[in-house]
Amino acid sequence: MDIPYTVKPRPDTGLYNAKIGMWLFLASEVMLFGGLFSAYIFLRVGAPAGTWPHGWLNVTLGTINTVILALSAITTLLAWVALKLNQFPRYKVFHALTILLALTFLGIKSYEYRDKFLHFEVQLKDGRIADGHMVENKRDADHIVLHGHYVENRAELMDGHTKGKEHTELKIPRADIKRMQNYGPAHNNFLGIYFCLTILHALHILGGVLVIAYIWGPGSKMWFTDPERYTNRVEVSGLFWHFVDLVWIFLFPVLYLT
Amino acid sequence: MHATTQTMPHDPAHSAHHEAPGFWRSYIFSIDHKIIGIQYAITALAFLLFGFSLMAMMRWQIAHPGQSVPVVGPLLATLFGDVAAKGVMSADLYNTFGAMHGTIMVFLAVVPLLTGAFGNYLVPIQVGACDMAFPRLNMLSYQFYFVGGIIMFSSFFIPGGAAQSGWTSYPPLSLIVPTDGQTYWLLGMVFLITSSLLGSANIITTIIQLRAPGMTWLRLPFFTWAQFVASFLLLLAFPPLEAAGVMQLMDKVTGSSLFLPTGLAVGGKVAEVAGGGSPVLWQHLFWFLAHPEVYVLILPALGIVAEVIANNTRKPIWGYKSLVFASLALGFVSFIVWAHHMYLTGMGTTIATFFQTTTMIISIPSVIILTCLLISLWGGSIRFNTPMLFALAFLPMFGIGGLTGLPLGFSASDLHLHDTYYVIGHFHYVVAPGTIFGLFAGIYFWYPKLTGRFMNEFWGRVHFWGSLIFMNVVFMPMFAQGLAGMLRRMSDGGINYSKAQVGLEGALSPTIMELNHVILWGAVGLGLSQIPFILNLFWSIKHGEKIPNDNPWDATTLEWQTETPPYVYNFRREPIVYRGPYEYSVPGCDKDFLPQNQPDQPTSKP
Numbered sequence: 001m002d003i004p005y006t007v008k009p010r011p012d013t014g015l016y017n018a019k020i021g022m023w024l025f026l027a028s029e030v031m032l033f034g035g036l037f038s039a040y041i042f043l044r045v046g047a048p049a050g051t052w053p054h055g056w057l058n059v060t061l062g063t064i065n066t067v068i069l070a071l072s073a074i075t076t077l078l079a080w081v082a083l084k085l086n087q088f089p090r091y092k093v094f095h096a097l098t099i100l101l102a103l104t105f106l107g108i109k110s111y112e113y114r115d116k117f118l119h120f121e122v123q124l125k126d127g128r129i130a131d132g133h134m135v136e137n138k139r140d141a142d143h144i145v146l147h148g149h150y151v152e153n154r155a156e157l158m159d160g161h162t163k164g165k166e167h168t169e170l171k172i173p174r175a176d177i178k179r180m181q182n183y184g185p186a187h188n189n190f191l192g193i194y195f196c197l198t199i200l201h202a203l204h205i206l207g208g209v210l211v212i213a214y215i216w217g218p219g220s221k222m223w224f225t226d227p228e229r230y231t232n233r234v235e236v237s238g239l240f241w242h243f244v245d246l247v248w249i250f251l252f253p254v255l256y257l258t
Numbered sequence: 259m260h261a262t263t264q265t266m267p268h269d270p271a272h273s274a275h276h277e278a279p280g281f282w283r284s285y286i287f288s289i290d291h292k293i294i295g296i297q298y299a300i301t302a303l304a305f306l307l308f309g310f311s312l313m314a315m316m317r318w319q320i321a322h323p324g325q326s327v328p329v330v331g332p333l334l335a336t337l338f339g340d341v342a343a344k345g346v347m348s349a350d351l352y353n354t355f356g357a358m359h360g361t362i363m364v365f366l367a368v369v370p371l372l373t374g375a376f377g378n379y380l381v382p383i384q385v386g387a388c389d390m391a392f393p394r395l396n397m398l399s400y401q402f403y404f405v406g407g408i409i410m411f412s413s414f415f416i417p418g419g420a421a422q423s424g425w426t427s428y429p430p431l432s433l434i435v436p437t438d439g440q441t442y443w444l445l446g447m448v449f450l451i452t453s454s455l456l457g458s459a460n461i462i463t464t465i466i467q468l469r470a471p472g473m474t475w476l477r478l479p480f481f482t483w484a485q486f487v488a489s490f491l492l493l494l495a496f497p498p499l500e501a502a503g504v505m506q507l508m509d510k511v512t513g514s515s516l517f518l519p520t521g522l523a524v525g526g527k528v529a530e531v532a533g534g535g536s537p538v539l540w541q542h543l544f545w546f547l548a549h550p551e552v553y554v555l556i557l558p559a560l561g562i563v564a565e566v567i568a569n570n571t572r573k574p575i576w577g578y579k580s581l582v583f584a585s586l587a588l589g590f591v592s593f594i595v596w597a598h599h600m601y602l603t604g605m606g607t608t609i610a611t612f613f614q615t616t617t618m619i620i621s622i623p624s625v626i627i628l629t630c631l632l633i634s635l636w637g638g639s640i641r642f643n644t645p646m647l648f649a650l651a652f653l654p655m656f657g658i659g660g661l662t663g664l665p666l667g668f669s670a671s672d673l674h675l676h677d678t679y680y681v682i683g684h685f686h687y688v689v690a691p692g693t694i695f696g697l698f699a700g701i702y703f704w705y706p707k708l709t710g711r712f713m714n715e716f717w718g719r720v721h722f723w724g725s726l727i728f729m730n731v732v733f734m735p736m737f738a739q740g741l742a743g744m745l746r747r748m749s750d751g752g753i754n755y756s757k758a759q760v761g762l763e764g765a766l767s768p769t770i771m772e773l774n775h776v777i778l779w780g781a782v783g784l785g786l787s788q789i790p791f792i793l794n795l796f797w798s799i800k801h802g803e804k805i806p807n808d809n810p811w812d813a814t815t816l817e818w819q820t821e822t823p824p825y826v827y828n829f830r831r832e833p834i835v836y837r838g839p840y841e842y843s844v845p846g847c848d849k850d851f852l853p854q855n856q857p858d859q860p861t862s863k864p
Binding site for chain 2: 002003004005010013015016017018020021024025027028029031032033034035036038039042043046047048051184185186187188189191192193195196200
């Protein structure tokens with residue numbers, strides 16, 4: 001006995017099982033990211049005065065990534081349309097594009113993470129702060145080399161839009177360093193929630209691209225045995241993909257533009 | 259989801275030629291919802307016993323602080339070493355047991371029993387489906403649950419032991435306790451949340467899509483309705499806790515300070531964290547789940563009780579539609595009451611007023627449901643058997659639990675009662691003699707469907723009366739202790755606190771302290787009362803009284819209209835539903851029940 005409505009929609013609901021399942025899953029995903037966005041608001045509103053940074057992220061890269069995800073949403077839709085029109089080769093092209101765009105997104109995202117992990121704030125014993133990207137940090141050397149600048153006050157670092165001084169190579173003796181920390185999640189709460197939100201989002205992208213790659217690659221044999229069911233799979237994976245894109249549409253302004 | 263649909267979509271003969279699957283496919287990696295339901299039941303019952311035994315040891319420590327735990331003391335000393343030296347439970351071990359008792363009971367025992375075991379086994383049959391909508395996800399859901407359980411259980415044996423910060427895991431405490439137990443707890447929770455997500459989406463889809471012909475929404479048995487609402491609560495309320503869990507994991511693993519405030523001092527020194535985080539944020543996200551979770555705990559139990567009461571009063575449930583709409587209302591309102599757990603966070607009177615109002619509003623649908631069940635008894639010719647006894651005892655016990663919640667819902671009285679034993683008494687009345695009695699009723703009621711034999715009636719009654727008496731001996735004194743001001747989570751049962759306060763206002767009287775001994779012996783009696791149940795459960799599989807036919811209770815719902823135990827696809831022919839779920843004692847019929855799949859005029863079949 002086979003489970004009914006796995007492929008054909010049930011007449012009174014107008015939906016097949018997997019579509020309902022996906023919508024329910026997305027409802028719970030809305031609550032997941034809803035919880036995280038609420039946490040973002042809560043943390044930002046409650047942050048002690050002068051501790052919430054602005055302009056720390058690269059808007060250009062963020063914009064490029066936004067465009068990439070928007071394009072991937074279009075190719076996902078066109079892939080499904082191609083199957084509906086019975087044009088399997090066209091489908092293969094569009095879904096390949098989706099996969100490539102998603103991987104590009106993840107590549108750019110990793111580059112942004114790397115940039116943050118190499119960016120250091122070094123508190124010196126004389127009260128000054130050196131801020132910049134690590135050039136040289138050998139364990140046995142008695143100094144580190146930073147490409148950045150000195151500031152007198154930590155507050156000067158809070159606004160990334162106004163880059164004050166020229167960046168130069170700074171050679172700092174280890175003996176002068178009081179505390180050194182990179183711009184990882186532990187640096188402050190903006191970065192904490194930034195990493196939390198974007199890592200979770202990136203994991204969704206990764207999960208989505210694995211599923212789409214399976215459907216596109218080994219799973220595509222089903223097109224020749226059960227095309228309707230295969231088209232449904234593409235549709236449902238597309239629903240998920242559009243949701244992940246939508247989350248980014250919210251993440252981009254909230255994290256990059258404020 | 260069958261593999262057959264891919265290869266031979268239009269071969270009706272194919273399904274008849276399935277090779278008999280081997281042991282592993284049939285029992286361990288089964289995709290049959292009935293087997294998965296039984297897997298859930300066995301695992302969750304084991305966790306229920308384990309969670310209870312943690313509590314029993316804690317009750318000894320509370321009544322006799324600093325004395326070696328009898329019977330299991332040497333075992334504790336061997337297993338846990340220093341924290342249980344000479345079999346004495348240290349404060350650290352007490353905290354571990356307390357945190358894990360709550361976690362195990364809620365997330366590994368009661369909810370998996372209600373939705374995983376009962377929901378899985380019964381919902382597809384009650385709606386007349388051949389299986390769940392997504393059988394493989396169903397299997398995956400159990401596996402996630404199992405792995406989550408293993409992670410939680412194994413955390414007892416890591417250096418430093420399991421989580422120690424209560425089942426609520428409030429930061430900053432949960433983040434500064436120097437053990438990896440909290441990390442295990444968070445990982446375990448992520449698995450359990452994923453499991454419940456897959457399970458609830460599956461149950462909802464099954465109810466929406468796989469109802470048999472004629473099974474309209476208002477012909478669904480109330481049990482299925484309760485599962486439907488509870489699944490929506492799990493689906494939508496759990497993700498914010500998952501978000502919070504991921505954030506706490508970030509704090510724990512990457513050293514971020516999302517939940518750690520500025521200027522946090524640990525052990526007299528300012529902690530080396532960035533600060534600026536918010537501990538109250540965790541409480542909001544936690545209770546956003548944990549309050550709806552209360553209704554996840556209670557709704558399916560109400561569903562079980564409704565089925566048992568309708569069947570044993572031999573009359574329709576009074577106010578079936580009121581029950582359905584009241585549970586829907588309960589589901590909606592349960593999302594906007596969470597902060598009544600947080601009056602002490604200093605939220606201000608405006609917000610407190612909002613949450614007090616919603617809390618009072620939510621008592622209305624709860625009372626409607628309980629009243630419907632109570633009125634259903636009126637004028638019935640009640641059959642007293644073990645399931646019915648448990649269902650009947652459920653009503654007043656749940657009533658006590660619900661009514662004692664009202665003083666906690668008002669911020670004025672909650673300020674005094676917050677974090678006292680009164681709270682413990684209140685929610686245990688809802689969950690232990692409430693929900694767990696519902697579960698017992700369900701186990702005795704549906705056992706014949708699974709095994710073809712009744713559970714022993716005499717030992718069932720011994721189990722019932724023992725449980726009923728000792729549940730009250732355990733939980734009733736807690737109200738008195740709480741009103742007197744005894745705080746929860748004190749590993750010495752409040753004796754040191756009380757000594758320090760001698761002669762002052764707020765000191766606990768010897769009578770109040772003496773109640774700790776009463777509760778201890780109540781807990782021992784409660785444990786002993788479960789022995790007949792455990793033996794009965796296994797003994798009756800082979801030796802119980804055989805059922806006379808497939809419908810031994812003369813019930814109306816679809817699970818009783820198929821063979822015993824049900825055929826692998828539940829029904830040989832897809833059932834057609836002609837009537838509502840509770841057509842008992844319909845005037846003018848020769849039998850006192852009309853099954854849902856019985857046509858109006860059985861003589862004029864086309």
